[in-house]
Amino acid sequence: NAGVTQTPKFQVLKTGQSMTLQCAQDMNHEYMSWYRQDPGMGLRLIHYSVGAGITDQGEVPNGYNVSRSTTEDFPLRLLSAAPSQTSVYFCASSYSDGRGETQYFGPGTRLLVL
Amino acid sequence: TQLLEQSPQFLSIQEGENLTVYCNSSSVFSSLQWYRQEPGEGPVLLVTVVTGGEVKKLKRLTFQFGDARKDSSLHITAAQTGDTGLYLCAGEGNDMRFGAGTRLTVKP
Numbered sequence: 001n002a003g004v005t006q007t008p009k010f011q012v013l014k015t016g017q018s019m020t021l022q023c024a025q026d027m028n029h030e031y032m033s034w035y036r037q038d039p040g041m042g043l044r045l046i047h048y049s050v051g052a053g054i055t056d057q058g059e060v061p062n063g064y065n066v067s068r069s070t071t072e073d074f075p076l077r078l079l080s081a082a083p084s085q086t087s088v089y090f091c092a093s094s095y096s097d098g099r100g101e102t103q104y105f106g107p108g109t110r111l112l113v114l
Numbered sequence: 115t116q117l118l119e120q121s122p123q124f125l126s127i128q129e130g131e132n133l134t135v136y137c138n139s140s141s142v143f144s145s146l147q148w149y150r151q152e153p154g155e156g157p158v159l160l161v162t163v164v165t166g167g168e169v170k171k172l173k174r175l176t177f178q179f180g181d182a183r184k185d186s187s188l189h190i191t192a193a194q195t196g197d198t199g200l201y202l203c204a205g206e207g208n209d210m211r212f213g214a215g216t217r218l219t220v221k222p
Contacts, residue, residue, distance in 0.1 A: 048209065090157070100162035103147070
């Protein structure tokens, strides 16, 4: 199993450009999430999905869109990039078995917005 | 302000020493998780604790969940250089919230 894969690894954008960060998982997990990680702030939840066709907002959703058309894929779209969106983005897939949620993270996408 | 406060923010110790890091909140969580993250990689789950007062051991690492399910601690015995990394706690409520982490450096 590849686990959780993310592309691209690095991206530089100009203010106002749009782009899509790709995330895929091959573990058949229902739950998937997007986080951003900034220095001194830990990971903050952007959007999450509890299954195909279902998405919901997390702590910091503004400026981002998501969709979940399949169990495997959960792309994150930046509609009009801003310097404040410079960050490291992590996708995670997870399952819950009554003993809490077990999350698996991808390797991250490092985004710089100029 | 962070929902989960981790302390200390930074910790530098010699190999062989013991250490404890803390994760505190005013909120109650259904479960609490600890992750370790190395530079350039995603966090890796170490343990999930669910029951108030629960203690879990993973080799030299001991995790405890507070009785009220609001706080947790991670104790490392005889630290090794391979323990170096960013330790993150995360609380599961309506969604998942992370602390800012403790950056641990273990020197040889």
